Amino acid sequence: MNELPQQLVNGLLLGSMYGLVAIGYTMVYGIVQLINFAHGEIFMVGAFGAITVHLYVLPDGTSMWVALPLMLIGAMIASVLVAIGAERFAYRPLRGAPRLAPLITAIGLSLALQQAVWAFYPEAKSKLAFPQIEGGPFSIGGATIQTGDIFLIVAAPISMAFLAYFVMRTRTGRGMQATAQDPDTAKLMGVNTDRIIVIAFALGAVFAAVGGVASGLKYGQIDFKMGFILGLKAFTAAVLGGIGNIYGAMIGGVVLGVVETLATAYIADIPGLDQFGSQSWAEVWAFILLILVLLFRPQGLLGERVADRA
Amino acid sequence: MTALLEVEDLKVAYGKIQAVKGISFSVDAGEVVTLIGTNGAGKTTTLRTLSGLLKPVGGQIKFNGKSLKKVPAHKIVSLGLAHSPEGRHIFPRMTIEDNLRLGAFLRSDKQGIEQDIRRAYDLFPILGERRKQAAGTLSGGEQQMLAMGRALMSRPQLLMLDEPSMGLSPIMMQKIMATIAELKSQGTTILLVEQNAQAALSLADHGHVMEVGNIVLSGTGRDLLHDESVRKAYLGED
Ligand SMILES: Nc1ncnc2c1ncn2[C@@H]1O[C@H](COP(=O)(O)OP(=O)(O)O)[C@@H](O)[C@H]1O
Ligand SMILES: [Mg+2]
Numbered sequence: 001m002n003e004l005p006q007q008l009v010n011g012l013l014l015g016s017m018y019g020l021v022a023i024g025y026t027m028v029y030g031i032v033q034l035i036n037f038a039h040g041e042i043f044m045v046g047a048f049g050a051i052t053v054h055l056y057v058l059p060d061g062t063s064m065w066v067a068l069p070l071m072l073i074g075a076m077i078a079s080v081l082v083a084i085g086a087e088r089f090a091y092r093p094l095r096g097a098p099r100l101a102p103l104i105t106a107i108g109l110s111l112a113l114q115q116a117v118w119a120f121y122p123e124a125k126s127k128l129a130f131p132q133i134e135g136g137p138f139s140i141g142g143a144t145i146q147t148g149d150i151f152l153i154v155a156a157p158i159s160m161a162f163l164a165y166f167v168m169r170t171r172t173g174r175g176m177q178a179t180a181q182d183p184d185t186a187k188l189m190g191v192n193t194d195r196i197i198v199i200a201f202a203l204g205a206v207f208a209a210v211g212g213v214a215s216g217l218k219y220g221q222i223d224f225k226m227g228f229i230l231g232l233k234a235f236t237a238a239v240l241g242g243i244g245n246i247y248g249a250m251i252g253g254v255v256l257g258v259v260e261t262l263a264t265a266y267i268a269d270i271p272g273l274d275q276f277g278s279q280s281w282a283e284v285w286a287f288i289l290l291i292l293v294l295l296f297r298p299q300g301l302l303g304e305r306v307a308d309r310a
Numbered sequence: 311m312t313a314l315l316e317v318e319d320l321k322v323a324y325g326k327i328q329a330v331k332g333i334s335f336s337v338d339a340g341e342v343v344t345l346i347g348t349n350g351a352g353k354t355t356t357l358r359t360l361s362g363l364l365k366p367v368g369g370q371i372k373f374n375g376k377s378l379k380k381v382p383a384h385k386i387v388s389l390g391l392a393h394s395p396e397g398r399h400i401f402p403r404m405t406i407e408d409n410l411r412l413g414a415f416l417r418s419d420k421q422g423i424e425q426d427i428r429r430a431y432d433l434f435p436i437l438g439e440r441r442k443q444a445a446g447t448l449s450g451g452e453q454q455m456l457a458m459g460r461a462l463m464s465r466p467q468l469l470m471l472d473e474p475s476m477g478l479s480p481i482m483m484q485k486i487m488a489t490i491a492e493l494k495s496q497g498t499t500i501l502l503v504e505q506n507a508q509a510a511l512s513l514a515d516h517g518h519v520m521e522v523g524n525i526v527l528s529g530t531g532r533d534l535l536h537d538e539s540v541r542k543a544y545l546g547e548d
Contacts, residue, residue, distance in 0.1 A: 171415065178401050178412050184363055185399040187383040188392075190416040190464070 007265045008258065009143040015257020016156035017218070020211035021234035022241065022249035023163065024083075024204025030180045030244035031200045032095070037106035038086055040231015041113040042079045042205050046212030047130070047222040048117050049078025054131050064133045068151070068213075071131075075209035082113065083205035087198055110227070117224040124224045130216035148217035155210050160250055163207070167246060172199060180244070229283065236290040242303015251301060260286045312375055314339045314499060315360070315391075315468055321368035322352070322359050329355040331523035332369065335516075337468060337501055342494050344502040344510040344531070346544060347520035353503040354396050356520075357470050360501075361393045362386045373468070388416050392466035396473045396503075398457040402446025406437050409445050409456055413463025423463070430459035433489065451482030458489065462498075469493070470501045475509065487513065507544035511535040519544070 024039045036042075053074030058067050090109050094102045121128060133147045145153070167173040178186040179196045186193055215230065216222045237256045241248025263285035268277020276284075293300065313336035322330040330352040337343045345353045358364045360371060362383035371378040373389060381389070392413075401409050410430055414423045431438030434455040440448065445456055454474055461469055474490065475483040487509045494500060494513065504510035511517050514531035519540060527540065534540050 174404075174408060174412060175415060177404055177408075178415075181401045181403055182399055184383075185395060185401070186412075187363065188361055188387060188395065189412045189460075190384050190387040191412075192382075192384045 003142065005141065006143045007261050009145065011258030011261030012254060013145075013149050013152050013218075013257070014261060015237075015254035016152055016250070017211050017214050017253070018230075018234050018237040018256055019250035019253025020156060020159060020207045020214065021230060022237035022253050023159075023207045023246060024201075025235050025238040026241070026243055026246055026249040027200045027204045029238070030246075031176065032091075032197055034091060034102050035106070035235070036086070036091070036201070036204075037103065037231070037235075038090075038109040038113065039083075039204065039208060040227030040229075040234070041110045042083050042086075042227070043208040043212045043215070043230060043234075044222075044224060044227030045082045045113060045117065046075040046079040046205070046209030047216045047226065048121065048124070048212075048224075049209065050075040050213045050216060051128065051130060051222065052078070064131060067131065068133070072210065072213055075213050076206050079205035079209035079212065080202045083201040083208075084198060087201040092197075114224050114227075121224065124222065127221040127223055130220055130222050132220060133217065146218070148220065151217050152214045155214060156250075159207055159210055163203070163246060166203070172196070176200065233283075233286055236286055239290060240293050240300055242300025245300065245303045248300055248302035255301070256286055256289060259289055312372075313337060314374065315501070316372040317356075317360070317369070318372075319369040320356065320359065320366055320371065322355050322364055323367050324355075328367075329523055330359070330366075333518075333520070333523075333525045334369075335518050335525060335528065337499060339467070339499050340497055341515045342490075342500045342502060342513055342531075344504060344514040344517045345520055346504055346507045346510055346517060346534075348544075349505070350522070351520035352523045353520055354472055357393060357395075357472050357501070357503060360386075360391065360470065387464050387466070390464075390467035391470065392461040392464045392468070393470045394457045394461040394472065394474065396476065398450075398453045400445040400448070400453050400456050400460070403444055405442050406445050406448070406456055407441040409460050410437075410463050413460035415464075417464070426463055426465070430462065433462075433492075434459055451478050451486070454478065454482075454486055455489075458486075462493075466498075468499045468501060470503075472503045473505060474502075475504065475506050483509070507540070508535070511540075 021043050025036065028034055028036045050071035053071045054067055058070060086109055090105050091102055094105060118124060133150065135147050137144050137146050167176060175186065175191040176196050178189060178191055179193045183193050215226065233256065237252035238249050240256055241252025260282050264277065264279060264282045268274045315337040317336065318334045319332045320330055321328065321332050345356065347353055355364065359366050362381055366379060373391060401412065407427065410427050414426065417423055436452055437456055437459060448456060458471065458474065474486050478486065490500065491513055502510055502514065511531045511534050517529060517531050517534045518525045519527040
């Protein structure tokens with residue numbers, strides 16, 4: 001039997017992981033109107049950056065409480081380097097080119113990154129075990145929380161708070177808002193918009209790296225293709241929340257996670273729909289939600305940014 | 311003494327179309343200089359080139375004796391040149407106060423910035439009343455005030471205003487012009503682009519008339535105001 005509180009908690013956790021990755025899509029889009037479809041790979045690279053630290057930097061048997069922060073740093077370094085490199089060498093030369101050009105570049109970049117990771121970790125074609133936090137699951141108010149999800153419970157709100165503070169309260173954050181709203185006028189104010197674009201890529205990568213570590217802890221394994229479906233889901237979350245809107249990304253992620261989880265858990269209880277209940281249908285529900293949003297509310301739940309651009 | 315701004319034989323093109331065809335003028339410290347001329351004469355193109363948003367194809371721009379030709383747009387304001395662009399271009403989803411803060415983006419003297427924000431509110435009290443409101447909700451005239459206030463926040467040596475009275479009601483237009491006169495009396499150096507030639511020439515120490523990319527007539531504000539051809543072409547007399 002599926003209990004509703006448990007399903008809601010599961011959906012919330014899954015959704016906050018989507019949201020973390022969605023931030024990167026939405027920030028980059030908000031500033032350069034570019035969908036970085038290689039962002040799912042930046043998430044994947046983050047997970048591998050973390051495992052690299054665990055396998056090759058830390059001594060065997062290091063406690064996860066010590067290892068985890070260092071793995072997180074490794075994840076962020078890997079993701080940020082890849083994102084900055086992608087911006088500099090793949091996307092920047094294409095600024096002003098037709099929109100199809102960066103899209104095709106992104107697909108090529110995704111494949112290249114997958115192959116590069118595979119070359120370093122040949123056994124990562126299917127699964128590579130990700131180190132786990134010790135200790136059993138515990139329960140709060142009728143819902144069980146897996147140990148691996150504790151990271152997400154702590155990291156997602158901290159990430160969001162940091163992002164909100166950065167964008168709203170710091171000088172660079174204000175420069176970022178200005179660049180998103182009117183890049184030429186931002187330059188007149190003294191904002192180095194090229195630098196802002198790099199920062200947007202880097203910041204998106206930081207949150208993708210947090211998501212990558214969260215995913216490894218949650219599922220206990222990683223593989224070099226993990227960025228594909230998750231990237232699509234996170235993109236869906238970004239569109240759902242209103243692409244370009246950073247709060248929308250998190251909210252879109254949570255909505256998507258909850259809808260997907262509840263659909264998977266309860267659809268089979270509806271007479272005649274019992275064959276649609278399995279986990280393999282979860283993806284389908286997510287993308288049906290995306291199609292519905294695109295049809296009926298293309299600006300997303302919170303978004304409206306294209307409209308008042310003038 | 312050299313001029314604050316010296317423009318020499320400036321040429322700017324959009325692809326093959328020459329929009330500015332070799333103009334020269336200068337602005338001395340403390341002066342108000344105006345560029346007038348019909349739509350499409352190249353006034354906005356000139357200001358955007360001075361700000362580094364467009365790259366000239368020929369000529370010289372010197373500000374305080376330093377060439378601006380190779381300076382990227384985002385470094386211009388730190389040299390003392392502020393630009394309130396045509397069409398105002400306030401940041402619509404940011405608050406009025408955050409718009410003003412962006413005008414001081416490169417400054418780090420917190421107290422001075424707070425002081426200048428208060429000064430902007432003294433100059434334009436309506437901005438102070440709505441400080442926490444999104445700038446996009448302001449009326450056209452109020453947005454113009456904000457654009458001017460924002461440009462002043464960098465404490466510029468030269469303030470460039472592109473068509474500050476565009477699309478405003480006659481009352482609002484008067485108010486904006488009165489503000490420019492007030493700024494002038496405080497000693498602010500201004501390069502003013504205006505379609506409202508009467509108002510601009512009445513204010514200006516010097517004026518230049520532009521036509522399809524060239525300066526065709528220059529003189530003191532008073533002389534141009536009384537020039538017959540100017541009166542015919544721009545002041546609606548026949
Ligand atoms: N972005 C642009 N691309 C091509 N041509 C332009 C562009 N902006 C302006 N022009 C042309 O350059 C000329 C000068 O325009 P502009 O500087 O805006 O004139 P003004 O400000 O005096 O009305 C006009 O012929 C205009 O059509
Ligand atoms: Mg113009």
